Amino acid sequence: MTWERGYRALDLTASWNAPLTLLDDVDSSFTGERRLYGLPFRFGDDLDGPSLVRVTGEAEILVDDDCQWILFAHALEEPDVFEGAPVGSAAARYTFRYADGSAETVxxxxxxEIGPTPRLWQDRPIPLDWGQTPFLALPDAQHRLMHRTCGRFDAAGARFVDIDDPQARSPYVLPYRFYLWPWRNPHPERRVAAVEIASGGPAVLIGAVTLSRLAEDPFGRTVSRDLIFTLADGHGSVDEDVAVTVDRGTATYAYRTVDDGSLSRPPAWGGATNPRTGYVKVAATPSATVSLDVGGTGTATFTWGDILDKGRIVTADGTEWRLPDAGRAWIKGTVVDDATGEPLTCRLHFHTPDGVPLAPYGHHAHINSDGNTWNLDIGGDVRLGQRTYAYVDGEFEGWLPHGQVVVEAARGFDYVPSREELTIRPGQRTLELRLKRFHDPEADGYVAGDTHVHFVSTHGAELEARGEGVRVTNLLMSQWGHLYTNTEDFTGHPHTSADGTTHVFAGQENRTAMLGHINLLGLRTPVRPWCTGGAEESDLGGGLETTLAHWADECHAQGGTVVLAHFPVPNGEAAALIATGRLDGVEMIAYDDYNIGQYYRYLNAGYRLTLVGGTDKMSSEVPIGLVRTYARVPDPRRMDYWDWCTAVRSGDTVVTSGPHLRLSVNGAAPGSVLTGTRAVRGVAEFHSIFPVDRLEIVVNGSVAESRHWDSAVQTGSLEFDLAVDGASWIAARCYGPGEGAARHVARHKDVWERPIMAHTSPVYVASGDSYERTDKAVLAEMLQLIEGVEQHVRTRARTAWPGQVDHRHGSPDHDRFLLEPLAEARRTIRDRLDGQGLRPTAQ
Known part of the structure; x- marks a missing residue:
């Protein structure tokens, strides 16, 4: 056979004396010419005839060629090492005879150098050859990347290790047959004539032999390094259809590099990538061929040794390839408060000047291949835009390259986010990062919480919350068809961090597709079912078992707190819940004109509704507390979970995705009711790490006072005087400046690009002795919503169970059970209309 880029497979036809059926699982064996680790080997073709060299005494294999290495694909027929034969004892002797008559015996x-050929081990729970391959040889099965986006459902976990591991299959299949042992010729100037094989007892099986004339170690021993490439014009962008492969080595998936030209304001809150520039980690021998594949078509190739020599090359298709400096240091780092020197939990992002993201050990440098992360990669890391951040508890370790490194660090809205360009010097072992506090909302008694988080573990939520300055996290169990989430996290009491400052409570988000979603916080016992009414929330074809009103009643009976999730949608039972006073708060997960407009309508109808904020976090593309609730508690230092819930119910809250906003009306905080006054004096002020250019006072849904800054600021205030005629509600809100007419509000780089804003709950003011206001049109619409829900329950919902059914609620009349809260809401609204003389004749 001919030489191929420094290697030649020997033809062993003359030496074959045994069939391949000696091997277990022979139907899965490979035959003929093969590439193993990118190197040529020639195996036998006939499964039943002679296609294998079996040596029980002595045998000779002719070589008659010059070489630097000889590679053997060999194994022992008997598994005697698993039957007591000593590890390291001689099983055979190979004598290499040179053309000049000299010899080397090994x-x-x-x-x-050798091990027993694997068996199927069907009578054992664990294959005996697993974890016991030879120390100096490699299995003939090379690691291969799994398909990046497709594959079996049962291989989902394996994707985190990139490679397709046949030993993880069930039933067990043999991952390899032979072991590849490279013998280095100590006298490459001498021509090798033959190799004599002498068995020391067990039969030796030789599957293939290959020669090398190259000085390189055939299987390579150099650790992987970054390879950066910029696609040529016409190749599109670096996405999951772009692959870089190496035949004599390994290459990871190709990822985009970080774009330093798209810095967020402020830093450490996300960024974009370079669409045409990517990186891949390569470990290869100098003779390896590196190939670029775009959309299934090969577009470029080059030899790894060429770029090792030159550092930069441009392939014929116009793609540029670069190798950064390979030096690196294992760094032990700390993050501390600049004023106190105390360790500080935060999130970190590192990248090189070339845009290669780096991560502290134990974290992802690149979350989930730029793809969606719903219920994936949850905990420990977060991605904003195309920057991946790692949550660290004041300390971290890992590799950083010598030279310049960019680091971004952030801790919620209370600290100044930082971006530094550091230099890691050879010999450096430690690194200290410092963050400065920007504003302390707890000095005013306001404590941050997130009302809506999914999928993370309790301890994962604690770490992430501490890194974002969130004291209370409501981790919500729920159901998506057959997926039940966070079941194991429910305990009926809060999990509190060791320092007593951070609380995670596993509650529930109970959901129906039509009636709505409701957050049940502070439950002592679960309120089941979590979801009902069929897909997509509940089981496909499932029936409507209960309503949001009944869930709310069960939560309140336990002393819990009820919040309508992502108000007002799904917009079904919301009107009934508001009319009957079953809600302790309505939740904003993103500022939207429609959602906030609906909130204002209910306020205008006289309902006093506390505004709360939550993220509805279901992926690593949003951090805990990106939208949060600040509620004022008596003593933040000694606050527990229940104190925070009580504060939420009091109505003294601010929802924010960045700015710390405060409102005072005649010295009263949000949630307060002021009566007997015809004029008020108030002040609103904000402190924000994000630029703000508008501060507005909203009265009864309209902007009554405002202040605009031509150049956005980080602190600002607005004093106002208002006349009061009748009953009015007063709230404050502020925004950051966006880009372009369609983006008039600044936005985060999370998956939903949420606006950067803050909004207080209202202060309620009345010139009379009590706060009363109404809106006939809103009440009429509420009755229509209630009518719609009732008609849905009566005519469309699945409420006809086949056979006899004994429901959880115990009522013999299931339909009546479902409809009772709606009838109660209808009566309440009609009573209000009657009391105001506003009842419409149609009702």
């Missing part, structure tokens, strides 16, 4: 030792 002992072939058990689990050093």
């Amino acid at each position: 002992p072939i030792r058990r689990r050093f």
Whole structure:
């Protein structure tokens, strides 16, 4: 056979004396010419006839060629090492005879140069050869990347290790047959004539032999390094259809590099990538061929040794390839408060000047291949835009390259986010990062919480919350068809961090597709079912078992707190819940004109509704507390979970995705009711790490006072005087400046690009002795919503169970059970209309 880029497979036809059926699982064996680790090997073709060299005494294999290495694909027929044969004992002897008559003899030792050919081990729970391959040889099965986006459902976990591992299959399949042992010729100037194989007892099986004339180690021993490439014009962008492969080595998936030209304001809150520039980690021998594949078509190739020599090359298709400096240091780092020197939990992002993201050990440098992360990669890391951040508890370790490194660090809205360009010097072992506090809302008694988080573990939520300055996290169990989430996290009491400052409570988001979603916080016992009414929330074809009103009643009976999730949608039972006073708060997960407009309508109808904020976090593309609730508690230092819930119910809250906003009306905080006054004096002020250019006072849904800054600021205030005629509600809100007419509000780089804003709950003011206001049109619409829900329950919902059914609620009349809260809401609204003389004749 001919030489191929420094290697030649020997033809062993003359030496074959045994069939391949000696091997277990022979139907899965490979035959003929093969590429193993990118190197050529020639195996036998006939499964039943002679296609294998079996040596029980002595045998000779002719070579008659010059070489630097000889590679053997060999194994022992008997598994005697698993039956007591000593590891390291000689199983055979190979003698290499040179053309000049000299020779070199090498002992072939058990689990050093050779091992037993694997068996199926069907009578054992664990294959005996697993974890016991030879120390000096490689299995003939090379690691291969899994398909990046497709594959079996049962391989989902394996994707985190990139490679397709046949030993993880069930039933067990043999991952390899032979072991590849490279013998280095100590006299490459001498021509090798033959190799004599002498068995020391067990039968030696030779599957293939290959020669090398190259000085390189055939299988390579150099650790992977970054390879950066910029696609040529016409190749599109670096996405999941772009692959870089290496035949004599390994290459990871190709990822985009970080774009330093798209810095967020402020830093450490996300960024974009370079669409045409990517990186891949390559470990290869100098003779390896590196190939670029775009959309299934090969577009470029080059030899790894060429770029090792030159550092930069441009392939014929116009793609540029670069190798950064390979030096690196294992760094032990700390993050501390600049004023106190105390360790500080935060999130970190590192990248090189070339845009290669780096991560502290134990974290992802690149979350989930730029793809969606719903219920994936949850905990420990977060991605904003195309920057991946790692949550660290004041300390971290990992590799950083010598030279310049960019680091971004942030801790919620209370600290000044930082971006630094550091230099890691050879010999450096430590690194200290410092963050400065920007504003302390707890000095005013306001404590941050997130009302809506999914999928993370309790301890993962604690770490992430501490890194974002969130004291209370409501981790919500729920159901999506057959997926039940966070079941194991429910305890009926809060999990509190060791320092007593951070609380995670596993509650519930109970959901129906039509009636709505409701957050049940502070539950002592679960309120089941979590979801009902069929897909997509509940089981496909499932029935409507209960309503939001009944869930709310069960939560309140336990002393819990009820919040309508992502108000007002799904917009079904919301009107009934508001009319009957079953809600302790309505939740904003993103500022939207429609959602906030609906909130204002209910306020205008006289309902006093506390505004709360939550993220509805279901992926690593949003951090805990990106939208949060600040509620004022008596003593933040000694606050527990229940104190925070009580504060939420009091109505003294601010929802924010950045600015710390405060409102005072005649010295009263949000949630307060002021009566007997015809004029008020108030002040609103904000402190924000994000630029703000508008501060507005909203009265009864309209902007009554405002202040605009031509150049956005980080602190600002607005004093106002208002006349009061009748009953009015007063709230404050502020925004950051956006880009372009369609983006008039600044936005985060999370998956939903949420606006950067803040909004207080209202202060309620009345010139009379009590706060009363109404809106006939809103009440009429509420009755229509209630009518719609009732008609849905009566005519469309699945409420006809086949056979006899004994429901959880115990009522013999299931339909009546479902409809009772709606009838109660209708009566309440009609009573209000009657009391105001506003009842419409149609009702």
